[in-house]
Amino acid sequence: xxxxxxxxxxxxxxxxxxxxxxxxxxxxxxxxxxxxxxxxxxxxxxxxxxxxxxxxxxxxxxxxxxxxxxxxxxxxxxxxxxxxxxxxxxxxxxxxxxxxxxxxxxxxxxxxxxxxxxxxxxxxxxxxxxxxxxxxxxxxxxxxxxxxxxxxxxxxxxxxxxxxxxxxxxx
Numbered sequence: 001x002x003x004x005x006x007x008x009x010x011x012x013x014x015x016x017x018x019x020x021x022x023x024x025x026x027x028x029x030x031x032x033x034x035x036x037x038x039x040x041x042x043x044x045x046x047x048x049x050x051x052x053x054x055x056x057x058x059x060x061x062x063x064x065x066x067x068x069x070x071x072x073x074x075x076x077x078x079x080x081x082x083x084x085x086x087x088x089x090x091x092x093x094x095x096x097x098x099x100x101x102x103x104x105x106x107x108x109x110x111x112x113x114x115x116x117x118x119x120x121x122x123x124x125x126x127x128x129x130x131x132x133x134x135x136x137x138x139x140x141x142x143x144x145x146x147x148x149x150x151x152x153x154x155x156x157x158x159x160x161x162x163x164x165x166x167x168x169x170x171x
Contacts, residue, residue: 003168003169004034004037005028005034005038005149005150005168005169006169008025008027008028008030008031008034009023009024009025009027009028009150009169009171010023010024010027011023011024012024023122023150023152023171025060025121025122025149025150026060028149029063035067038064038149038168039064039067039068039071040071041168042064042068042119042147042149042166042168043068043071043072045145045147045166047117047144047145047146047147047164047166048068048072048074048117048147050115050117050144051074051115051116051117051144051145052074052075052112052113052114052115052116053074053075053076053077053110053113053115053116053117054068054069054072054074054075054076054077054116054117054118054119055076055077055078055079055105055116055117055118055119055132055136056069056076056077056078056079056119056120057079057103057118057119057120057128057129057132058078058079058080058081058084058103060120060121060122061079061118061119061120061121061128062076062078063121064119064120064121064149065078065119068119068147075113077105077106077109077110077116078105078106078109079103079104079105079118079128079131079132079135080103080104080105081101081102081103081104082101082102082104084104085104085105085106086106087106087107087108088106088107088108089104089105089106089107090104090105090107090110090135090138090139091103091104091105091135092131092134092135092138093131094127094128094130094131095125095127103128103131103132103135105132105135105136107139110136110139110141113141114141114142115141115142115143115144116136116141116142116143116144117143117144117145117146117147118132118133118143118145118146118147119146119147119148120146120147120148121148121149121150122148122149122150122151122152123146123148123150123151123152123157123158123165123167124152124155124157125155125157126155126157126158126160126161129146129157129161129165130160130161133161133162133163143163144163144164145163145164145165145166146161146163146164146165146166147165147166148165148166148167148168149167149168149169150167150168150169150170150171151165151167151169151170151171152171153170153171
């Protein structure tokens with residue numbers, strides 16, 4: 001059976017760099033009914049029952065994380081790139097398909113919680129999700145799991161992560 005999301009994902013070869021096939025999930029947001037179904041499906045995963053807060057990874061993970069936080073009445077914490085968050089930060093660098101970057105989380109935003117669910121739009125190499133996991137683990141706290149809209153199955157990133165991964169569609 002064809003996944004209900006297939007028609008809402010566009011792919012662009014050689015973006016942002018030659019050799020990368022970029023999967024654009026933003027067309028999902030153009031259809032409020034599909035977006036609503038997606039958020040309801042994602043919200044039904046047990047990782048959200050067992051987490052106290054949601055961490056949305058910049059940038060598109062923040063969109064889906066915001067919708068999930070509202071649906072589930074859970075706090076939303078942002079994992080952002082350098083220079084985007086004020087205050088005392090915890091930070092870590094990571095590698096991605098086409099380079100390297102750093103993620104930051106405001107230290108005060110996690111102090112009241114011990115268990116977190118990560119939300120992102122796409123799981124490719126697992127670099128960003130693992131970066132957030134390391135930040136939270138080094139703070140003495142727990143990642144319950146990762147929820148993504150899409151997973152690049154051929155990269156097998158799920159096999160390298162030490163927490164459950166829930167994907168709505170495999171690409």
